[in-house]
Amino acid sequence: DGGITQSPKYLFRKEGQNVTLSCEQNLNHDAMYWYRQDPGQGLRLIYYSQIVNDFQKGDIAEGYSVSREKKESFPLTVTSAQKNPTAFYLCASSVNRGRGRDYGYTFGSGTRLTVV
Amino acid sequence: AQRVTQPEKLLSVFKGAPVELKCNYSYSGSPELFWYVQYSRQRLQLLLRHISRESIKGFTADLNKGETSFHLKKPFAQEEDSAMYYCALRGPMEYGNKLVFGAGTILRVKS
Numbered sequence: 001d002g003g004i005t006q007s008p009k010y011l012f013r014k015e016g017q018n019v020t021l022s023c024e025q026n027l028n029h030d031a032m033y034w035y036r037q038d039p040g041q042g043l044r045l046i047y048y049s050q051i052v053n054d055f056q057k058g059d060i061a062e063g064y065s066v067s068r069e070k071k072e073s074f075p076l077t078v079t080s081a082q083k084n085p086t087a088f089y090l091c092a093s094s095v096n097r098g099r100g101r102d103y104g105y106t107f108g109s110g111t112r113l114t115v116v
Numbered sequence: 117a118q119r120v121t122q123p124e125k126l127l128s129v130f131k132g133a134p135v136e137l138k139c140n141y142s143y144s145g146s147p148e149l150f151w152y153v154q155y156s157r158q159r160l161q162l163l164l165r166h167i168s169r170e171s172i173k174g175f176t177a178d179l180n181k182g183e184t185s186f187h188l189k190k191p192f193a194q195e196e197d198s199a200m201y202y203c204a205l206r207g208p209m210e211y212g213n214k215l216v217f218g219a220g221t222i223l224r225v226k227s
Contacts, residue, residue, distance in 0.1 A: 031213050040125065042202060042219040050212055058214070090160065097209050104150060104162035105215065 003027065006091050006108035013078070013085065013115050021076045021111045023091035030096045032074035033105070036060060037088040046089075049074055050096055078113060086115045118143050120205050120218035128224040129193050137188040137221050139177075139203030148206040149179055149186040150215065155199045163188075163201070173197070193225045 004025040013019045023032065031050045035043040035058075045058030049068040063082025068074055074093075078085045089112075092105040119142040129135055141147060151163040164172045166179040166186060177188045186203060200222050204215040 033214065035217075040219055042120075042122075043217040045214055045216070048212070048214050056212075092160075094213050097213055104165065105152075105160075107160040109159055 004091060004093055004106050004108045006089075006111050008111060009109070011111055011113045013113060015115055016080045018077055018079045019113065021078070021089055021091075021113070023074045023076065023108060024072055025074075025093045025106070026072060027093055027106060028071070029093035029106070030071070031094045032068070033092045033094075034058075034064075034066065034074070034076045035090045035092065037090055037110070043090065046076065085113055088112050118147070118205055118207060118216045120203050120216055122201075122203055122218035122221045124221045125219070126222045126224065128226060130226050131195055132192050135188075135190045135193045135197070135223065135225075137201050137203075137223060139186045139188065139218060141184050141186065141203075141205050143184075143205060143207065145208055146181075149177070150204040150206070151175070151177055151186075151188050152202045152204055152217075153199050154202070160202070193223075195225045195227055198223055198225045 007022045033048040034046040037043050044060050046064050047066040049055035052071050055066050055068050065077045088110050090110050091108040094105050121140045149166045152160050153163040154160045175190045179186050200220050202220045203218040206215050
């Protein structure tokens with residue numbers, strides 16, 4: 001059953017702590033993305049990766065870090081430098097354009113992070 | 117800069133009424149436009165894309181380059197259309213696959 005899995009579903013963090021959100025896909029997609037979803041602001045791009053061992057900053061990368069050591073995995077770390085981390089985080093994957101049938105993004109079910 | 121504007125946070129219509137969800141974009145080149153939908157308790161998913169010129173679940177959207185718009189339309193709304201709708205833009209291939217999303221519009225179809 002192919003898809004994209006985010007874990008955990010809910011995460012609570014104390015101020016000053018780093019936390020890592022997991023994103024795994026078995027769709028053989030080259031590209032993966034992290035978005036932050038806030039009410040009234042839509043989805044804002046944090047980081048994206050089009051190939052293993054390479055990634056680029058999105059529009060709101062400050063306070064976040066990522067790695068892409070395997071094609072299937074794109075974990076996101078929310079560091080203590082992120083000023084307002086409480087949000088809903090969505091991971092997505094896609095084929096790279098020109099590399100096969102483009103069905104758009106496949107999204108995970110999201111992780112809700114709350115700072116306590 | 118790429119920007120997508122969805123001016124309505126909430127659109128409420130009666131069942132059977134026509135629906136138009138507005139989307140305007142700001143981009144100097146030739147973008148690709150998409151509509152994504154999120155039903156209650158479901159994942160965000162692709163509804164349609166302008167290059168396919170298709171109708172999905174009765175919805176259509178036409179890219180108007182002169183007005184820089186990509187409005188989503190349906191002639192007769194159904195209750196199961198109630199969801200959050202996002203318009204999204206993608207630049208040329210050399211800029212990769214990343215999508216820029218609008219703020220989203222909640223569509224509520226009343227019986």
